[in-house]
Amino acid sequence: MMTKPLLARLILSLLLGAIAVFSYSPFDIWPLAYVSFTGLLLLTKQKSAKQTALIAFIWGFGYFLAGIHWVYVSINQYGDLSIPVAIIILSLLVAYLALYPMLFAVLLRLFNKVCPAYSLKQFIILAPLIWQITEYIRSTLLNGFAWLQFGYSQLESPLAGLFPILGINGVNLLFTICCGLLAYLVQQFIQRRLHLSKYKLHIYGASCTILVIFAASFWFKHINWTQLDYTRQTNITLIQGNIPQSLRWSSKQxxxxxxxxxxxxxxxxxxxxxxIWPEAAITDFEYNQQPYLKALDLYARQHDTAIALGIVDLVKNEYDYQIYNALIVLGGLTPYQYPTKNRYIKHHLVPFGEYIPLQQLLSPIAKALNIPMSSMSAGPAIQEPLTMKGFKFVTVICYEVILSNLLWQNFTSDTDFLLTVSNDAWFGNSIGPWQHLQMARTRALEFGRTLLRSTNNGITTVISPKGSITKQLPQFQTAALSVTLNPNTGLTPYARWGNYPYYLILTIFIIIIFLRQKHLK
Known part of the structure; x- marks a missing residue:
């Protein structure tokens, strides 16, 4: 039987998980992320393992329900499923994602003998380490779903200065350490140990550590890791076609x-x-559109202009075929001839949207959702940059922009711009596209390069190397955004070293945890 104190904790955990959504775009109230995760740390101390798991699961359910409720728009409006069925599918997805915070809480409890509950060592070393492990599993299992990582909520906070140094994973880690310090301070206050000198020392140390992290991050934020190359300049136009999602794949449209x-x-x-046109701007197979593409290529070459456009490519072989989500370039030095080499093929596919995981088991769900092009094949992880008018673009399509390591694998010192094309029309007038844009802004900040984002119906933007929006088109309008840009040169620490410093920190944490020494309290 559920007691009133436990019921109160469940309600509180649900609310603490849900309020985190306001720390992300378009709200950007970043301090709420600290309230949410610190609350999770404080609520997971229960008398039984079952209560710990239940509270963490409810926190995760509130967190992901509030954070990705916009998936309902895709399921209901564009999947043509009834409201009850759409709610059930969304609930199952949210419940699955909530298993990861639950796993975090269970693992944290299992390691109580190594790091005693509510000790400083548990809060600032063990909890951040386990959280990173569970987030990694969430981001990779069944191709992963790396959405709503807490680090993105800090794009407007002082911690933003650490993105060019440690990347999203490093900021996630520093964020959880800060939350651990806050949880320790709150716990000491609750237990009324302020009068004991040894705890005063810990309290002062925890407070000063938070201030030092924020101050250092704020200072790093003002460093210009890369510089504009004033000797090179180009005029770029991003096209926003604003084709309704309900009509995009219709042959009549x-x-x-x-x-x-x-x-x-x-x-x-x-x-x-x-x-630059958006993702799958041409909703047909490339070989079907040869006359159109060749005419467009000739027109582009006559005006000395390069055109990058999203299209679906079907490649047949003797026994099978593959469908690719591609971005191709027209208007090169030589006439377009299928298949061109100057193209990017999407590597990281979205489950159910572009491919079906565990196909024999889950294919009925995909059929029910009625999603076009849900049997795609992946391109290679490492590809040559798109080259347009002498400029090199490291390119990703749609969801891939949230995968920092994928960009890092393809980034080189002579990269001029970052480019992403997308179609967020699946999510209507929801917060989903704004969260997506927030993650794209983070990539520009990590690599110190201007990022160009062309979308079907928004949010089409030009993002500066500092992660700020320099130009933007209104959503749901047929329009074009033109800008004159200079490329950037130089490398941020993250562009140079990637996640290696982050891995080093995690290794140090593991060593500290298992060293046989007196527990910190």
Whole structure:
């Protein structure tokens, strides 16, 4: 039987998980992330392992329900499923994701003998380490779902200065350490140990550590790790076609879509060196559109302009075929001839959206969702950059922009710009596209490069190497965004070393945990 104190803790944990959504875009109230995760740390001390697991699960359910409720729009409006079925599918997804905070709490409890509960060592070393492990599993298992990592909530906080040094994983780690210090301070206050000198020392140390982390991060935020190259300049136009998701894959809509993008391109081609269309702007197989693509290529070369466009590529062989989500470049030095080499093929596919995990078991769900192109194949992890008018673009498509390590594998010192194309129309007028944009902004900050983001119906933006939005189109409008840009040179520490410093910190944490020494309290 559930007691009133336990019920109160469950309600509180649900609320603490849910309020974290306001720390992400478009709200950006970043201190709430500390309230949410610190609350989780403090609530997981229960008399039984079952209570610990239940409270952490409820916290995770509130966290992910509030954070990704916009998936309902895709399921209900564009999957053509009834409201009850859409709610059930969303609930199952949220419940699955909530298992990871539950796993975190259970593992934290299992290691009580190594790091006693509510000790300083547990809060600032063991808890951050286990959280990173469970987040890694969440980001990789069944191709992973790395959405809503707490580090992204800190894009507007002082910790943002650490993105060019440690990347998203390092900021996640520092964030959890700060929360651990806050939890320790709260716990000491609750236990009324302030009058004991040994605890005063710990309290002063914890407080000073938080201040030092924030002060150092704030100082790093003002360092210019990369510099503009004023000797090179280009005019780039991003096209936002604003094709309704309900019509995009209709054969009746295809000609109108081609006409829309052609007209927008024609309006800006005289003043643009490079024009970029969004993901799958042409909703047809590339080999079916050869006359259109060759005419567009000739038009681009006549105006000395490069055009990058999203398209679906079907490659047949003797026994099978593969479907790829591709971005190809027209208007090169030589006429377009299928298949061109100057293309990017999406590597990291989205489960159910682009491929079906555990296909024999889960294919009925995919059929029920009625998602077009849900049997795609992945391109290689490492690909040559797209080259347009002498500039090199490290490119990712849609969801891939949240995968920092994928960009790092393809990034080189002579990379000029970062480029991502997307179609967030699946999520309607929800907070989903804003969260997606927040993660794209983080990539620009990590690598110290301008990031260009072309989307179907928003949010189309140009993001500075500091992670700020320099230009942006309104959502749900057919429009084009033109900008004159200089590339950046130089490397941020993260662009140079990637996650190696982060791995080093984790290794040190593991060594500290298992050293036979007196427990910190």
């Amino acid at each position: 295809l000609n109108k879509t081609l006409q829309t993008y052609a007209e927008l391109t024609q309006e800006h081609i005289k003043d643009s060196d490079i024009i």
